[in-house]
Amino acid sequence: MSRIGQTFIALKAHNKKALIPFITAGDPGKGLTVPLMHALVEAGADIIELGVPFSDPMADGPVIQRASERALANKVGLRDVLAMTAEFRKINTTTPVVLMGYANPVEHMGYETFAQAAKEAGVDGVLTVDIPPEESHGVADVFKAAGLDPIFLLSPTTPESRVEQVVAAAGGFIYYVSLKGVTGSANLDMDEVAQKIAMIRAHCSLPVGVGFGIRDAATAEAVARIADAVVVGSRIVSEIETAPEGEVINRVRTLVQDLRRGVDAASK
Amino acid sequence: MKLTDLPDSRGHFGPYGGIFVAETLMAALDELRVEYEKARQDPAFKAEFEYELKHYVGRPSPVYHAKRLSEQYGGAQIFLKREDLIHPGAHKINNTIGQALLARRMGKKRVIAETGAGQHGVASATVAARYGMECVVYMGAEDVIRQAPNVFRMKLLGATVVPVSSGSKTLKDALNEAMRDWVTNVESTFYILGTAAGPHPYPMLVRDFQCVIGRECITQMPELTGRQPDVVIACVGGGSNAIGIFHPYIPFEGVRLIGVEAGGSGIASGRHAAPLSAGTPGVLHGFRSYLMQDENGQIIETHSVSAGLDYPGVGPEHSYLKDAGRAEYVAINDDDALAAFHDLCRYEGIIPALESSHAVAHAKKLAPTLGRDQIILVNLSGRGDKDIDTVAKLSGITL
Numbered sequence: 147m148s149r150i151g152q153t154f155i156a157l158k159a160h161n162k163k164a165l166i167p168f169i170t171a172g173d174p175g176k177g178l179t180v181p182l183m184h185a186l187v188e189a190g191a192d193i194i195e196l197g198v199p200f201s202d203p204m205a206d207g208p209v210i211q212r213a214s215e216r217a218l219a220n221k222v223g224l225r226d227v228l229a230m231t232a233e234f235r236k237i238n239t240t241t242p243v244v245l246m247g248y249a250n251p252v253e254h255m256g257y258e259t260f261a262q263a264a265k266e267a268g269v270d271g272v273l274t275v276d277i278p279p280e281e282s283h284g285v286a287d288v289f290k291a292a293g294l295d296p297i298f299l300l301s302p303t304t305p306e307s308r309v310e311q312v313v314a315a316a317g318g319f320i321y322y323v324s325l326k327g328v329t330g331s332a333n334l335d336m337d338e339v340a341q342k343i344a345m346i347r348a349h350c351s352l353p354v355g356v357g358f359g360i361r362d363a364a365t366a367e368a369v370a371r372i373a374d375a376v377v378v379g380s381r382i383v384s385e386i387e388t389a390p391e392g393e394v395i396n397r398v399r400t401l402v403q404d405l406r407r408g409v410d411a412a413s414k
Numbered sequence: 415m416k417l418t419d420l421p422d423s424r425g426h427f428g429p430y431g432g433i434f435v436a437e438t439l440m441a442a443l444d445e446l447r448v449e450y451e452k453a454r455q456d457p458a459f460k461a462e463f464e465y466e467l468k469h470y471v472g473r474p475s476p477v478y479h480a481k482r483l484s485e486q487y488g489g490a491q492i493f494l495k496r497e498d499l500i501h502p503g504a505h506k507i508n509n510t511i512g513q514a515l516l517a518r519r520m521g522k523k524r525v526i527a528e529t530g531a532g533q534h535g536v537a538s539a540t541v542a543a544r545y546g547m548e549c550v551v552y553m554g555a556e557d558v559i560r561q562a563p564n565v566f567r568m569k570l571l572g573a574t575v576v577p578v579s580s581g582s583k584t585l586k587d588a589l590n591e592a593m594r595d596w597v598t599n600v601e602s603t604f605y606i607l608g609t610a611a612g613p614h615p616y617p618m619l620v621r622d623f624q625c626v627i628g629r630e631c632i633t634q635m636p637e638l639t640g641r642q643p644d645v646v647i648a649c650v651g652g653g654s655n656a657i658g659i660f661h662p663y664i665p666f667e668g669v670r671l672i673g674v675e676a677g678g679s680g681i682a683s684g685r686h687a688a689p690l691s692a693g694t695p696g697v698l699h700g701f702r703s704y705l706m707q708d709e710n711g712q713i714i715e716t717h718s719v720s721a722g723l724d725y726p727g728v729g730p731e732h733s734y735l736k737d738a739g740r741a742e743y744v745a746i747n748d749d750d751a752l753a754a755f756h757d758l759c760r761y762e763g764i765i766p767a768l769e770s771s772h773a774v775a776h777a778k779k780l781a782p783t784l785g786r787d788q789i790i791l792v793n794l795s796g797r798g799d800k801d802i803d804t805v806a807k808l809s810g811i812t813l
Contacts, residue, residue: 201713202586202698204593205436211580223710249434249697254711276434276697280424299437303600308440323438 149242149270150295150318153192154353154374163370165190165409166355167402168246168379170197170213171230172222174386174394180233181395182386187241189399190406195273195377198227198247205275209380212387224251224260228267235268244271244297244318257285261292271295271318279315286315299323300346302338309349319353319375320346334359340372363408370412378405417664417740420731425614425701428737431730433613435700439593442600447615449520454622459515466511467626470544473508474630475500477638477791482761483774490784492777493643494794495631495659498766502567504796505627505655506537510606512623514541517604524548524599527606528592530557530585530651531722531769532564533796534608539573541606549573552591554584557721564800582715585651585725589699609652610729613700617730624658631791632662643791645670645780649772650690650743651723653732655795660741661731670742673732674776676718677745687716689728690736690743698726703733719748719804720768722796750775752808755798767796768804 147155157164167186171179183194199217203210224247231243245264252260252274264272272294277285279298286296295318300309302325313320324339339356346354356369357377369376382398389397420427433443453459467473475496484492497505510527517525525547529535535551542549551568555577558565568575581587589612596605610620635642646663648656650673660671678686686692689704696705698713706714706726718724735741746754751768754775758766766774773792781790798805806813 199712201581202590204590204699205438205597207594208580215581218712223712225710250705250707250713251711253697253702254694254707254709275436276700278433278435278437278440280440281432281434301436301438301440303438303441305441312437323436 148293148295148318149240150193153242154319157192161413163373163409163412164192164355164375165406166193166195166375166377167191167382168195168197168377169382169386170199170210170217171227172199172217172220173213173383174216176220176222176226178394179230182398183234184237185395185399186402187238189402191241191402193242193244193375195244195246195379196227196231198224198245198251200248200251203248207380209384209387213383224255228263228269231269232267242270243268244273245269246273246275249274249277257288261288261294264294265292269294271297273297273299273321275299279312282315290317297321302342306345309346313350313352316352319355320350321377322346322354322356322373323358324356325358334365336368336372339369343372363404366405366408367411370409376405376409417735417738418661420734421614421618425618427730427734429695430703430733431614431617431701433700434697434702435613436597438597438600439613442596443613443615445520450516450615450619453516453519459519463512463515467508470501471507471511472500473626474634477631477634479638480762483757484781486757486761487778487781489781489786490644490788490790491786492781493638493789493791495627495791497627497655497793497795498764498770498797502536502540503799504533504537504767505624505658506534506608507540508626508658509608509620509623509654510534510537510541512619513604513606514545514547517547517606518545520604522602522604524603525606526550526552526592526595526603527608528552528585528588529608530554530588530724531720531767532557532561532568532800533722535573535575536564536567536571538606539568539571542573543571550595551575552578552588552595554582554588555579556583557585560804561721561800562803584716584721586713593699609654610657610731611652611699611701611703611727617701620654621657621661621731624654625661627655627658627793628660628662631659635791639789642666642669643789644784645672645790646793647672647674647773647776647790648793649674649723649769649795650728650732651676651687651725651769652727653729655793657729657731659793660735664740671735671740672776673741673743674772675743675745676720676723676772677747678717680747681745685717686745687718687724687726688745689726690732691745695733701730703727703730719751719808720772722767722769723772744776746772746775752805754778755805764794765798766794767798768801770795
């Protein structure tokens with residue numbers, strides 16, 4: 147079983163929900179990503195989502211787009227992201243790392259070459275935002291064969307008839323995008339999210355994570371009551387963007403500790 | 415499978431095309447695909463489209479024998495397909511009429527568009543006014559400056575123009591932003607994509623709407639010359655005017671099809687917008703095609719004097735036609751395009767768009783290598799009023 151699968155089983159055994167923070171690799175500096183990853187774990191992260199910078203992040207809002215632009219200005223590419231993961235693995239061998247990004251950098255490296263290199267670096271899952279199952283043409287199988295979980299998205303606009311098709315290609319967990327719109331959008335309707343998750347669970351035995359629109363302990367708690375995992379991206383990236391130099395890691399640690407308290411409050 | 419049968423049911427032209435978008439858009443693209451299938455089989459839809467093209471747009475556009483230009487260039491006879499003469503000044507309207515009629519069928523009251531040179535933005539604002547729809551146009555901040563007259567035209571037509579300041583501040587960034595709007599407002603909004611690119615079904619439906627250009631030529635050329643041309647030349651940014659004139663000519667095996675990309679400061683300089691001439695396949699903006707990218711798969715900033723060709727990708731059908739050898743693709747530098755712009759002004763009394771000037775410039779190179787009895791048909795995709803500021807500036811003149 148994959149590290150992601152084991153993580154969810156262990157959490158369930160302790161009646162806990164997963165907290166999955168997102169940061170963009172190379173933001174704000176090349177040397178800060180690995181220390182930030184360790185800080186995320188210390189502050190209570192169960193899985194780390196590491197963004198691979200891309201020049202045209204179509205599905206992201208301005209906050210994560212700016213992070214991508216900063217990382218690219220620091221000359222961070224897919225190979226650097228793999229090297230950062232390998233560096234992280236020298237100390238941490240238990241926390242799953244999911245790479246999240248767009249198709250083209252992976253396609254350019256070659257799907258099989260990437261899958262092997264990612265596995266060797268200690269990556270556990272891969273989410274390529276712009277490769278739906280229809281276009282995965284065995285990409286998901288290539289990832290699975292290399293021992294990587296292919297993570298897929300479901301959204302409020304996904305019809306029930308499509309859910310099974312997506313789930314069949316997926317591994318690790320299902321990432322439910324709780325809002326129409328790009329990352330960093332506002333205001334969740336919890337009843338609507340709960341209904342959708344119930345529908346997804348009817349077709350799916352994988353854990354279901356929810357992302358988009360989670361910005362504090364209260365929203366994290368509300369989502370943790372209905373989902374298996376809480377994914378937080380823009381809020382953390384925004385903290386990185388606004389923190390004074392030298393304060394980035396402390397600020398992120400404080401924020402993630404707060405989100406952790408929110409997630410754990412849901413289990414009490 | 416015949417070249418003319420593409421794309422397949424999932425939008426693939428061989429390895430190119432497809433649907434590479436985030437999950438949130440999948441249902442909307444499926445809805446569009448289903449609705450378009452119904453529309454294309456509906457005689458009433460076809461009749462209304464044709465009525466609008468005839469009475470509102472002013473089609474068919476003429477084909478014109480540019481005799482003075484042909485004499486000047488020496489060699490083959492150059493004919494111009496005059497898309498610059500249709501309302502409101504470029505081929506883009508053929509597509510926006512089609513998509514606006516689809517939007518109305520689907521009950522969408524709000525349309526959005528991306529634009530580079532502003533031609534598609536103007537064509538979208540035009541149809542939005544014509545059919546009473548709200549219209550928002552995304553435009554790179556750099557393009558907003560260099561295409562100021564078109565920005566004002568869009569505003570006159572009632573559209574909201576949103577400058578996009580991310581990335582390279584040009585067409586690709588405007589497209590990113592339009593996609594973001596669509597993903598957020600997917601239920602109320604119809605995205606009028608401006609070129610034969612993007613996720614399926616856009617490359618197919620934009621091509622189908624633009625094919626009126628080539629179909630007219632197939633009738634007009636024999637009327638004028640007794641036969642079909644030896645060569646058809648069109649400029650290629652995203653490639654909608656080119657695919658519109660090429661596609662109907664694909665079965666005419668004796669007709670050479672040549673797409674002209676923007677060579678900017680020259681291919682060797684790296685400062686250009688010519689993915690088919692100097693790029694490699696990849697995935698961007700929802701489809702697979704030739705792209706301008708670096709060794710990490712990041713998209714490279716493009717450079718061209720013409721905002722409408724300043725795009726790092728190209729419609730997937732062009733990538734397929736290139737690999738299949740049915741069409742050839744070349745690049746023309748800024749300087750040569752500008753020279754051709756002036757040639758057409760001085761010898762024919764036609765001010766062409768800088769985009770279309772690239773196609774004329776290649777005719778200038780090719781014509782002397784052909785006999786006087788040979789025929790080159792150039793798609794003059796738009797008129798150049800919008801470009802006079804750019805040309806004045808390059809000539810050191812302040813208007």
